[in-house]
Structures are given as structure tokens and as C-alpha cells.
Amino acid sequence: MADLDRRMRDLDDIRTRDVWADALDGVENPSGRRIPEPPRGRRVVTIVVALAVAAASVIFLADRLSTTSGRPADQPTPTGSTQPVSAPVDRLAVTCGPGGAEASESSVELASDGAHLGLGGGGPRTLVAFRGPSGHGPALETGGDANSAVIALEPGTWQAACVDVPEGETFSFRDVPDTAFTASFEVIDPAHLWPAVEDASQCGEPMPDPVPTAGVEGPLAGPLTGRLLVDVTNGSSSASAAISVNADGSDPQTIATGDQNLSLGSWSPDGSQVAAVIYDSDGDPNVTNASTEDSEIYVMNADGSGRARLTDNSAADDSVDWSPDGTTLAFRSNRDRGLFLYAMNVDGSGAHRLVDLGGGENEYEGSPSWSPDGSKIAFVGSTGTPDPSMCVDDLELYVANADGTGVVRLTDDEWYESDPVWSPDATQLAFIASRQSDYAWDLFVVNADGTDMRRLTAYPGYDSAPVWSPDGTMIAFTSDRGRGVSRGEDQAGDLYVMNADGSGVQPMFPTGELYRGAASAWIADWRA
Numbered sequence: 246m247a248d249l250d251r252r253m254r255d256l257d258d259i260r261t262r263d264v265w266a267d268a269l270d271g272v273e274n275p276s277g278r279r280i281p282e283p284p285r286g287r288r289v290v291t292i293v294v295a296l297a298v299a300a301a302s303v304i305f306l307a308d309r310l311s312t313t314s315g316r317p318a319d320q321p322t323p324t325g326s327t328q329p330v331s332a333p334v335d336r337l338a339v340t341c342g343p344g345g346a347e348a349s350e351s352s353v354e355l356a357s358d359g360a361h362l363g364l365g366g367g368g369p370r371t372l373v374a375f376r377g378p379s380g381h382g383p384a385l386e387t388g389g390d391a392n393s394a395v396i397a398l399e400p401g402t403w404q405a406a407c408v409d410v411p412e413g414e415t416f417s418f419r420d421v422p423d424t425a426f427t428a429s430f431e432v433i434d435p436a437h438l439w440p441a442v443e444d445a446s447q448c449g450e451p452m453p454d455p456v457p458t459a460g461v462e463g464p465l466a467g468p469l470t471g472r473l474l475v476d477v478t479n480g481s482s483s484a485s486a487a488i489s490v491n492a493d494g495s496d497p498q499t500i501a502t503g504d505q506n507l508s509l510g511s512w513s514p515d516g517s518q519v520a521a522v523i524y525d526s527d528g529d530p531n532v533t534n535a536s537t538e539d540s541e542i543y544v545m546n547a548d549g550s551g552r553a554r555l556t557d558n559s560a561a562d563d564s565v566d567w568s569p570d571g572t573t574l575a576f577r578s579n580r581d582r583g584l585f586l587y588a589m590n591v592d593g594s595g596a597h598r599l600v601d602l603g604g605g606e607n608e609y610e611g612s613p614s615w616s617p618d619g620s621k622i623a624f625v626g627s628t629g630t631p632d633p634s635m636c637v638d639d640l641e642l643y644v645a646n647a648d649g650t651g652v653v654r655l656t657d658d659e660w661y662e663s664d665p666v667w668s669p670d671a672t673q674l675a676f677i678a679s680r681q682s683d684y685a686w687d688l689f690v691v692n693a694d695g696t697d698m699r700r701l702t703a704y705p706g707y708d709s710a711p712v713w714s715p716d717g718t719m720i721a722f723t724s725d726r727g728r729g730v731s732r733g734e735d736q737a738g739d740l741y742v743m744n745a746d747g748s749g750v751q752p753m754f755p756t757g758e759l760y761r762g763a764a765s766a767w768i769a770d771w772r773a
């Protein structure tokens with residue numbers, strides 16, 4: 246269930262030409278622990294600066310141009326500086342050389358379609374990473390050659406760094422030190438084209454405004470009953486603990502301690518067992534990226550005893566959800582290079598690819614969620630390829646039959662979707678979505694056929710990991726609203742609950758009481 250893939254916050258990983266599927270794999274919370282797929286709470290989530298890449302890719306043009314540094318070869322630009330010019334220019338080149346990134350000009354004028362940049366130098370896996378007034382921007386390949394890009398860059402000061410991404414690894418802004426940003430330039434907007442340029446760069450339909458009841462104070466629809474599966478982190482290590490607890494916070498029971506790197510998936514239909522993921526990382530507690538992590542799927546008794554390992558390979562198998570008839574587990578894996586959805590029997594046999602969006606190795610699939618009757622499965626996916634308008638397919642919401650046939654795309658908008666979860670009556674899906682190049686996540690609901698999308702939260706920080714109450718009247722989620730907005734890479738939160746119309750938002754119970762002063766928590770499943 247909850248799987249922001251060890252929270253999509255998968256969004257913080259940036260794709261390159263050969264590692265798109267890996268790059269959408271997940272993000273990390275303040276403790277360093279990867280959280281499942283953008284942002285079911287541990288999911289988004291994950292992903293996150295893949296968000297920025299898709300925004301830039303919307304108008305990325307591979308039209309090959311020659312670029313020059315704009316100065317004699319015997320006069321290199323000092324680190325952190327740019328060559329001054331007398332007036333703004335309509336094109337600027339960023340070149341990767343021995344000393345890092347160099348900008349050919351001190352400023353570039355914003356055009357109606359964005360900032361026109363040239364990218365060059367470096368090797369076949371060199372990226373130029375940008376950061377600007379509002380934080381991280383796109384990270385684009387040079388390919389070792391000269392390319393051009395038209396990017397919607399916000400007016401203000403921008404910096405650029407050249408980063409070589411080793412084969413088989415993914416890019417993350419957190420791995421780029423400040424000293425690597427050796428080029429600096431201004432984006433100026435004398436014609437006042439911003440934010441129209443930003444709006445034009447978005448692909449897909451705009452998201453709806455918040456519903457009138459979003460954030461309205463009031464009582465909850467009923468008492469908090471039933472039992473939760475919750476993952477927690479203690480804020481001081483990459484380890485996570487898993488517990489079960491009543492929905493009112495009483496009777497917490499430890500399923501796995503914080504040193505076991507276990508992440509919960511969902512209950513079995515009768516509640517006697519749970520499906521979970523254990524992260525091995527070859528004994529290295531600092532390895533938290535699924536492209537290098539060896540994670541395996543287990544089933545065990547509800548108290549954590551009787552563990553049975555179902556997968557055994559060098560791939561990352563995670564984001565597991567148990568079918569309502571008790572016979573099948575859906576999960577995500579990179580065993581075939583890309584990050585795809587698979588299904589297998591509950592004894593680990595019969596593993597097979599579940600859906601295919603036709604994107605090949607560029608394709609991404611994640612956040613599987615079975616419908617209550619087991620006839621459908623919801624997920625998020627991307628083909629990773631541009632359409633005729635040069636809009637790259639971002640993470641959208643899909644539904645398929647239980648056997649993977651009859652795939653239907655429910656959303657086509659300018660945001661990234663993650664963490665879909667069915668309402669108990671199977672009429673709606675709750676999910677989270679974020680703007681491209683933005684760390685803010687909000688909660689939405691949509692009818693199971695893709696109609697009548699409603700935005701339930703309009704909080705500028707981190708709302709994620711939605712889970713319906715067993716009676717369908719309330720939605721629990723993780724949020725940082727009690728801590729202050731964390732629109733950055735270090736996002737964590739406490740457990741909140743609201744009515745299904747977005748009203749009555751309130752804390753469920755203190756996260757710190759769950760497990761040894763835990764710093765953050767995500768609900769994986771909620772059963773009666």
C-alpha cells in the first residue's frame with residue numbers, strides 16, 4: 246500500500262539518457278532513509294528532482310549547435326565567475342571543461358519560449374545541473390557534444406555545475422557540492438515574460454483549485470478505529486522500524502526494530518500476515534538508492550515472526566501490495582533494468598511483468614494498489630518519451646485489469662502523480678501530486694474512471710502517503726505542516742487525518758510516541 250517509494254520523493258533523482266528508469270526510483274528523508282515512490286509517504290514517493298527534468302524536457306531540443314566560450318583559450322574564467330559582457334544576449338553557452346562549468350556570458354535575456362542555452366563539453370554521461378532563485382532546476386546532458394536547450398528559467402541568478410554520472414548510477418543534487426557550481430549568470434526579463442513562459446512550458450491540463458472544504462476546521466466524521474501498519478524513522482540513522490498500532494495511537498506493537506531496514510507493504514486480507522520489504526545494501530547502512538540496493542520481499546506473521554523470503558536476486562524489489570483474494574503480490578522491481586511492475590504468487594513463484602506502457606527501458610511503473618474486489622490495479626507510470634509537442638510523459642495515474650490488460654490512463658496533467666490508493670467502495674482513488682520542479686505535494690481524489698478530480702489540500706509543504714479509513718469517511722496522511730514548510734530534499738512528517746472532503750484536518754497522535762522518539766512516520770495500511 247503506502248509506497249512513495251520509500252517516498253517519491255523519487256523525485257530527487259534525475260534521469261540521464263541511460264538511467265531514466267533508475268533515476269525515478271526514490272528519494273531520502275532527513276535520516277537518509279529512502280522513502281517509497283513519490284511521495285505513498287515513503288514512496289515519493291520519491292520520485293523529486295526528476296520533476297525538474299521533465300519540466301525542462303518539455304522543450305529540450307537536440308538540434309546540435311556549435312558553442313564557444315566567448316574568450317581566448319589562454320584566458321580561462323576564474324572559478325565561480327563569468328565573462329562580463331556589455332549588454333544582455335539572447336543565447337548563453339555553458340561548457341564543461343577541466344575547471345568545471347563555464348558560462349560564456351554574464352546574462353541571458355528571457356525569450357517568449359524560455360532561456361536559450363548552449364551545452365557542451367564533458368563526456369557521454371556528463372550533466373549540466375542548474376540551480377536558481379527557487380532552488381534546484383533541470384539537469385541536462387551534454388552528451389560530450391554541443392547541444393542547445395530552451396528552458397523555462399525563472400528571472401534571477403542561476404548557477405551551473407558539470408557532473409559526470411558513472412555508468413549504472415543515478416544523479417542526485419545532494420551529491421553535488423556547492424564548490425561544483427562554478428558558473429554563474431543572470432536571467433533577465435525586460436519584456437516581463439515571466440510567469441507566462443513558465444505556464445507555456447507546462448505539459449497537460451492544469452490541476453483543479455482546492456475544493457471549498459479544503460482545510461476547513463471541524464470535527465471528524467467519526468472515531469478513529471481499526472489498526473494501522475506504520476513505518477517510522479528515528480531521525481538519527483538510515484534504519485527504519487515497523488509497527489502496528491490502533492488508529493487512536495494505542496497499543497503499538499513492534500514488527501521490526503530500527504536496525505532491520507524493514508519497510509511495510511500491506512496486510513494480508515485476513516490480517517494475520519503482512520507483506521514487507523527488507524533492504525540489504527550489502528551491509529552498508531548508507532546505501533539508500535534502489536539502483537544499488539538489494540531489497541527483497543518477505544511475508545511474515547503480523548507480529549513480525551515467521552519471516553519467509555519470496556525474492557532472492559541482486560535487484561531492488563519493493564513497493565509491495567497484497568491482493569484482496571490473498572493469492573497475489575504486486576510489486577516494483579528493476580530486475581529487467583527498467584523499473585516495472587510485476588506480480589507473483591504469495592509463495593514467491595510465478596513472478597511476471599504485469600503491465601507494459603510501451604516505453605521500453607525508458608518506461609517507469611510504480612505504486613501498485615489493488616482495488617477492493619481485486620479486479621483492478623491502480624499505479625503510476627511514464628513512457629519516458631516525448632510526444633509530438635516535445636512534452637515528455639511524466640508520472641500519470643493509470644488503472645488496469647488485475648492481469649495487466651486493459652490499461653487506462655486516468656490523468657494527463659502538468660503535475661507528477663504518485664501513491665494511488667482505492668476508496669473502500671472502489672469508486673474513488675486518493676493520490677498525491679506535485680508541480681514539476683517543486684517539492685510541495687498535495688492530496689487529490691478522482692473518480693475511478695478519471696472524472697471529477699478534486700484537490701483536498703493546498704498546503705505549500707509536504708502532504709503525502711494517503712490511506713483511506715476502513716469506512717471511507719476519512720483519509721490519513723503524512724505532513725510536515727506541524728513542523729514548518731520543508732520544500733526541499735529533507736522532507737519528513739507526522740501523521741494527520743481529515744474527512745474525505747478535505748475538512749477537519751488534525752494530528753492523529755504524536756509520532757514520537759510510536760517508537761523511541763521517532764522523527765517521522767508513514768502509514769502503509771489501515772484495516773478494520
